[in-house]
Amino acid sequence: METYLQSAGVIRDRWDLIWRRVERDVGFSVPVMWKGCFESARLVNPSGEVSKSGIGLLVAAVQRMAEAEIPTGDSAKVRQVQESETHRSSRESGDPRWALISRLEREARLLLADVDLPGPPFLDPARGCEEGDEPVAMHLPRVHRVHGPDAPRVVLTISFDHRVSKGSLMAWIGRAWPYLRQHGIVRPSRSSWEPRTLDLIQYMCLETTPGTSWRFHWLGWNNTRPAEWRYLNVRAFTSAFKKAEENLTGWKFGLAWFYDPLERMRLGNSDDRRAFSELVEQGDRRAKNLEVRGKERQRKIRDMQDNFERVMTDGFDMGLECCDSVVDTASRPATKPAR
Numbered sequence: 001m002e003t004y005l006q007s008a009g010v011i012r013d014r015w016d017l018i019w020r021r022v023e024r025d026v027g028f029s030v031p032v033m034w035k036g037c038f039e040s041a042r043l044v045n046p047s048g049e050v051s052k053s054g055i056g057l058l059v060a061a062v063q064r065m066a067e068a069e070i071p072t073g074d075s076a077k078v079r080q081v082q083e084s085e086t087h088r089s090s091r092e093s094g095d096p097r098w099a100l101i102s103r104l105e106r107e108a109r110l111l112l113a114d115v116d117l118p119g120p121p122f123l124d125p126a127r128g129c130e131e132g133d134e135p136v137a138m139h140l141p142r143v144h145r146v147h148g149p150d151a152p153r154v155v156l157t158i159s160f161d162h163r164v165s166k167g168s169l170m171a172w173i174g175r176a177w178p179y180l181r182q183h184g185i186v187r188p189s190r191s192s193w194e195p196r197t198l199d200l201i202q203y204m205c206l207e208t209t210p211g212t213s214w215r216f217h218w219l220g221w222n223n224t225r226p227a228e229w230r231y232l233n234v235r236a237f238t239s240a241f242k243k244a245e246e247n248l249t250g251w252k253f254g255l256a257w258f259y260d261p262l263e264r265m266r267l268g269n270s271d272d273r274r275a276f277s278e279l280v281e282q283g284d285r286r287a288k289n290l291e292v293r294g295k296e297r298q299r300k301i302r303d304m305q306d307n308f309e310r311v312m313t314d315g316f317d318m319g320l321e322c323c324d325s326v327v328d329t330a331s332r333p334a335t336k337p338a339r
Helices: 002-026 033-041 052-067 074-095 096-111 166-182 195-206 213-225 234-249 260-265 269-283 285-316 322-329
Strands: 136-139 142-146 152-155 158-160
Touching: 033 152, 052 074, 096 195, 096 234, 136 166, 152 285, 158 166, 195 213, 195 234, 213 234, 260 269, 260 285, 269 285
Parallel strands: none
Antiparallel strands: 136 158, 142 152
């Protein structure tokens, strides 16, 4: 009990220090009611080192409340402001890839209104729950063609009973994660992207005319971007885009649908696909290469599907005990589970 009281006293002292810094920045005394609401929301963690961004988040929220002239006793409005501020902060500090991917998806949907795309190749039976277990289940991974019609992305779905606590859910995910990592279902990826790289993808996919030469694209980029973002030659420009394209989508030519008219023909509606088949039959070299590349990608997707289904069935049908045994061996080379 004494230790608990000492810990609570330390946290109270840290909160007092935080509020002194906030009040110094905003220039007025923060009402006690506002402080209580923000402390309960845990916008910052007083137990650790509080960063400048954490202080800035509190300062911005307090300033918004002052501008809105919220009464010091109106806790509902205080909480509304703190929640919106938290949401805004998470958007601004998030991985910039997701905003770009959203724009690419939106553009693809607009242009694909009349295209007969196949549905996701994965069925979606739930895996994981046995009688007496936590009511949490992971579904078979699904492939979504989101970056463009032929650049799939693996999406995982976890379902849980609405009464499951946050702690139980996070513990379940923590036990499952090493197993998913070991078998390649979840993979690490880079989250830091230079603004020039993101702008390069947007330029090629959303600002150029499909079928235009790479030299024309290179000249257009150098004429519209800052001097420090220019490329010395068309080869450097093309190489930079191809590398960024693969890093973003996980596939070579993962965004080709946006800039290659022949790729749009191959993946288009029934008339487009018929015209593409005629080009292949006539021996068009580029069309034949695209057909081979498309078949190879579909083969890899089928292999992913078979592997995911095998891994999820073998692992999750036995419950998460299998995941506990993987925690200490996740860094070892992956081995195929017995059928």
